[in-house]
Amino acid sequence: MLPLKDLFVSIIIPSFNEESVIEHTYKRISETMQGLGAKGYELIFINDGSRDQTLAILKGFAQKDAQVKILSFSRNFGHQPAVSAGISICQGDIAIITDADLQDPPELFPEMIQIHLRENANVVYAVRQQRKGETWFKLLTARLFYRTINSLSDVKLPVDTGDFRLIDKQVIEAFKSLPEKNKYIRGLISWIGFKQVPMYYVREERFAGETKYPLSKMLKFASTSLLYFSKKPLKIALTMGFLSILVGLGLAIWVITGLLFRSNTLVPGWASTVIAVIFFGGVQLLTIGVLGEYLGNIFDEIKNRPEYIVQEKINF
Numbered sequence: 001m002l003p004l005k006d007l008f009v010s011i012i013i014p015s016f017n018e019e020s021v022i023e024h025t026y027k028r029i030s031e032t033m034q035g036l037g038a039k040g041y042e043l044i045f046i047n048d049g050s051r052d053q054t055l056a057i058l059k060g061f062a063q064k065d066a067q068v069k070i071l072s073f074s075r076n077f078g079h080q081p082a083v084s085a086g087i088s089i090c091q092g093d094i095a096i097i098t099d100a101d102l103q104d105p106p107e108l109f110p111e112m113i114q115i116h117l118r119e120n121a122n123v124v125y126a127v128r129q130q131r132k133g134e135t136w137f138k139l140l141t142a143r144l145f146y147r148t149i150n151s152l153s154d155v156k157l158p159v160d161t162g163d164f165r166l167i168d169k170q171v172i173e174a175f176k177s178l179p180e181k182n183k184y185i186r187g188l189i190s191w192i193g194f195k196q197v198p199m200y201y202v203r204e205e206r207f208a209g210e211t212k213y214p215l216s217k218m219l220k221f222a223s224t225s226l227l228y229f230s231k232k233p234l235k236i237a238l239t240m241g242f243l244s245i246l247v248g249l250g251l252a253i254w255v256i257t258g259l260l261f262r263s264n265t266l267v268p269g270w271a272s273t274v275i276a277v278i279f280f281g282g283v284q285l286l287t288i289g290v291l292g293e294y295l296g297n298i299f300d301e302i303k304n305r306p307e308y309i310v311q312e313k314i315n316f
């Protein structure tokens, strides 16, 4: 483990339409990093296909400040690919993944690094004790998400963590060796293992602008994390299949015994038939749907397309 004065630190900042906040972010992170006493640092901004002035503003910083590096995507690929690109390209002995909107206060970076040094931690993950200025909908969905994923997934995810974390060289290298294209960063880092230590903090309100995670992106994120980290949905389908067969058999036995022994009690109706058809039809569709989800992901992976396309690299 390198002492602080020998550490080169990378900060990874995915940025999508953040023109209203990016300047403050740059200033606050730079101040923190200058006061840190490390060997050096780099700020890697990943411009994830912003449609506003974000890239132009970033280029302004990069012209004056060689520590600012920009990786600009050809379009919006999403938060997770942006972080993944940052990890792949960073030069640091350690890297800190943070948001561009100052929800993860840069003033906590030194503490994170201290925990890394003091506890020999390969990963320091930030756990939100309190979240300011989030809608009840966001809080509720986040809560539901973590409970569900943890009850289904093979890898345990610390509750109330985002992607705000420090990772060291070993973890960076391990991460780079992962072949999947659709990356669920926090799950993968948790999966990589080594020594992972929490740091508790209060999550700030977004400094300016609005969330870049609408419901559709949240759903895609939840489905990736579930399908890539759990085979349980497949098993649920299997169990349901078994149960339906049992119900079907039971029904058949009931009907046959009814015909043989209680012919006068049997109601000659369509209802039971129709209900059975609908029910089993539903079960089958559901099962096929689950298979389809996995198949779709396999399809995505074997296409072997890159996770993102870089249009421009500045200061690298």
Ligand code: UDP
Pocket: 013, 014, 015, 016, 017, 018, 048, 076, 077, 078, 079, 082, 098, 099, 100, 101, 103, 206, 210, 211, 212, 213
């Ligand atoms: N982001 C990104 N691409 C996207 C959506 C978001 O790079 O398609 C970035 C965004 O600029 C921010 C971070 O990911 O730095 C987290 O997004 P946001 O703050 O909007 O999410 P929230 O904090 O509301 O969950």
Ligand code: MG
Pocket: 099, 101, 103, 206, 211
């Ligand atoms: Mg945010």
